[in-house]
Amino acid sequence: MAVGGALLLCTTAALPSGAAFAVGTPSPYAFAPDARPVTGATGTADAVRLSPGTTYKSSLPSEGKIYYRLDLAATSDTYVSATAIPAPGSTVSASDGIRVSVQDADGRSCSFGTETFRVVHSPRPIAAWAAREISANTSRCESAGTYYAVVERVGTASSAPDTWDLELFATSEPSLEQTGATSAPEAWDSASPAPLTGEGVRREGGSGFASAVSVGEGVWSADIEPGRTFFYRVPLPWGRQLYATAELGSSADGGGIAVGALDLSLYNPARGLVDDASTNYDGSQKAVEIDPLPPVAYENRYAVPDRVSGMRFAGSYYLVVHLAADVAEKYGDGTLPLTLRVRVGGSAESGPGYAGSPSRRASLRLVEAIRGGCGERGRGRR
Template sequence: MGRRTARWRRERARRGHRERSVRARAALVGAALLLCTTAALPAQPALAAGTPSPYAFAPDARPVTGTTSTSGAAALTPGSTYKSSLPSSGQIHYSLDLDATSDAYVSVTAIPTPGSTFTARDGIRVSVEDPDGRSCSLETETLDAVRSARPIAVWGVREVSAHRTRCNSAGTYHVIVERVRAADSAPDTWDLELFATSEPPLRQTGETTAPEAWNSASPAPLTDEDVPREGGSGFTSAVSAGQGVWSSAIEPGGTLFYKVPLDWGRQLYATAELGGPSGDGYTVGALNLALYNPARGLVDDTSANYRGKRTAAELAPLPPVAYENRYAKAERFRAMRFAGSYYLVIHLAAGIAERYGDGPFELTLRVRVGGEEAAGPGYAGESEPRGLFQVAASDREAAAGNGPADGTGGGGDAAMTVLAVSGIGAGTLVLVVLGVWAVVARRRVGAW
């Protein structure tokens, strides 16, 4: 344990050095951009700096405003991601224009305001109604015992089924989102990220019952040497992590996102372990581990209390990925209906800092992938977004540690991305930025 802790601290120190270097470069480039841009534009009034969101929204998320009624509700397009907001009371509405053959899903991720007052009953409710106002789905998710500002995602579902007449027709459907809150909760506005997807029908209709026989035994936990892999801050920035033991640092109130590629027939087991300072304190729901499917529908989640010694949150066994799981009775089984990237989301409650300090704490994620790979169900078309319900070769490589874990293609710095897309285009600006970059790069080489 002593060697492992020392190695973890050294790795954290190295990671901190790299992060400081990246921040320094981004700051210098940002300063150059600011100076050149300010010189080229008319004077603008200063804007008050807001508190940055702890959640990393999709870079291509489109802003959209929910309406208070179905009349004039903003349209969501399957395959797209949106950014919106949710008031503390009342319903907000969005619309979906759907055909009569494809299943559709809208995942709504709510980001509670850090530092606000919460109860276990705080959360969101998402429902979908057909063109005649009949209910297609209704799901609610709350913060539960964690009572900390963690992102929670709830999906609305429209399924085309031969066993019922409602929700099968083409037309305009409505997605309704509302806050679930106790009277003594803070009446603040929450940020939302909406992810709309569609699933094509099958070429041939197969079984309409869920598999009954599958291995429900929990395997022995992996004891491999852990590999440092820091998680992302949102679904889009989730870091790939296949079978193995992965370690990171996590701070109170922090949330880490990982994604695990799962093909048809494969089975996922996951455990998150928290190691921190010893003591006599007791924090309820300190560590939360949640699993979401490729459409960002909640599969299951679990929490562990912290008593001043190493503790673990482990997901209960789940069936292998199968199209027919959608016919199961248990919701956690029905959600295992797609191949693709599944998301493990880990949150450390902010309240743990009251007894054990600000951390960071040592986190270990153990991931095991079992089952036998199987053939897919045979879709008659493409999903939106394309390739959502399949495992790409790049995802397999990244999960195994053979490629960029974040899927960005090599760890390019955000500052260079800003430069590339800024659109300023002035030759003087380019020379200034490249000059600053060269100086920082030389210093970095010297430091290493």
Template sequence: MRRRTAWWRPARKWRGSTPVRARAAIVAALLLCATAALPNGPALAAGTPDPYVFAPDARPVTGGASTADAAPLAPGTTYKSSLPGDGEIHYRLDLDDTSDAYVAVTAVPASGSTLYAGDGIEVTVRDATGHSCSQDTETFGVAHSPRPIAVWGTRDISAARTRCETAGAYDVIVERVSTAESAPDTWALELFAVTEPPLKQAGETSAPETWDSATPDPLTGEGERRKGGSGFASAVPVGEGAWTSDIEPGRTLFYKVPLDWGRQLHATAELGASKSRDGYAVGALNLALYNPARGFVDDAGANYDGSEKSAELDPLPPVAYENRYARTSRLSAMRFAGSYYLVVHLSVVVAERYGDGPFELTLRVREEHSAEAGPGYAGESEPRDVFQVSESDREAAAAGGVGGGAGGGGDAALTVLAVSGLGAGTLVLVVLGVWMVVARRRVGAL
């Protein structure tokens, strides 16, 4: 609110019924300001958190019905859009002829949506001639639980590939994957575009043939409390160690792990035991890993019968530029340094058998091998430093604060928004209380 000092000038004396009318008008105005300052939305009003919190700086964009009216996306920018129940929507990326490019699409069904195992999204990238550069699909699987899922499209420039190397406009196509029973509801989308510059000097053009694929002994002991974020932009930094949090059925928690070149990640999510043993919840716990461009790497799941259960990612190679030449997508996705995202979801099915919780979640993270020098880029990524790990990133992972580099500012922005929203409403109510006391004293003195 803009402060108006004229409210507090005592020069004018009130007479008759004027103080009552004035008080009523000012009270109504202040309450209106207080309501506007508080966070809004039905989820907050009902006491239930949103299934996903979008980046505070996400720009609204509407996907086009065809390539001709595709909405432009700028690398380094986050967007908020929507996906209809049927048909495809189009976005445009204008690219040079040297950089690799990635666009991640996060789909967010509304809480309470009815989903089937085959429901999901597909992202395709095509060049100006209609040739496919990439195509990827992700579905919700057996859990049938509404949660954010992300799929990326890529434009890789490689000596082994002759397509998609020219500068110009590229078509990003997003569409639903559905079954005959699927509900035709609209899903929210968050899009994040990234470019990666070429190397100063060309290196290996094949993936490492051997790497340590043994599963290390898991970390033991009680974990440190570290509540997860509600989206990629608000992901909470963690490093090697055990981290605990409460999680309710239907919730998705986001964490990010800074990984240098040469570092190898192992992660396990554990769901604590329940006091009851009421049946069997299929696909209760899901642990997914996404790379710094929000590209899907791998996931693991666990059923739940009331006893302690865990979902553990299969061994992944150390972070290396050459991983992009691997034949399998889970290995290819471990292609750059930066913040990798661990996303944990607890299915709504758990509530049907074991109540609303909360349940205890323990995330165990282990990092192997020493950090290595990077491949040496010939330019800057967009956004800047998204494929690097800074000292502040490491400190934030150890302390649980907000890290530097790309994506780190999202945590701070969300915190500012939350504090400013609640603070403004609280301040207005305090001012209202003070005004009432002063007004009563004035009326009594007349």
């Protein structure tokens, strides 16, 4: 998905781990406490307006598109992320997922993104994003006016026809005071450093993006049960590089192979997926690693691969760890030991010169990131 980045986020609202704000059957996902409830329209005429810098709670039917309105100026990029949350016990297949697109008033696509459950066909939160970008490399969708965020499900033929909870996040990024390079860096250190060792510091992850637990470089440990998803956030200033590995401990109970048991995903500050990796589990200890990523740089947005172009903002990046519900069928529904190893490399650099921000709330977050407010907190033992 070739879409733009997002406003830089360094702060998130804290929620008790495992808290939920869903109506009806409790959800393992913790929505932002300030999320505004909205209903997606079945057409553009009744579409509710989304404001950059705001989080929303909605729902996604099994069929059909739902629309939200964006009233945009011609001075900033705007991004919309949608996190789909199937209910525990839902039936999902590898091809099921969510698609988000931003369209102009003439129905032309500015960008779109699709995410599916892939081999980890376990009901869990997944997010996709799309953008209205103002770029020197394209003239599409640059004018001010009305745009629409369109959300739909994909590949639902084998899924249960249930409605998914949906968390929407809209944000914006101002233009630069002066245009710089319009191509991605050609070279960067892609070697993996030696993994961190030592006893882990206990740190159970949050249950959503808003409640993600802040970690810095270090070794972190928790106990995770099948079907659970942990959210961690890692502050990354400009110029820093992230390396992350998740490890699942051995089990003396049960037996057999759980396919796609452990999944480790990395999302950027706009909640856009940068990269992910998964591994099977057979009762012995297993590890999964995010391949080396480039240092955070504004120019990364001009790269073609998602895993490079997604590393375009300073701010809080999210490591999301999921243990598939199927693991319980072979190893019981008790917890398994989880170890998260995080290393932050590179050297901090000054960020780009932004011209301003379309909203005060957005501006405060952006300035915090540029001035180094995303310092590495919560450093663990090594």
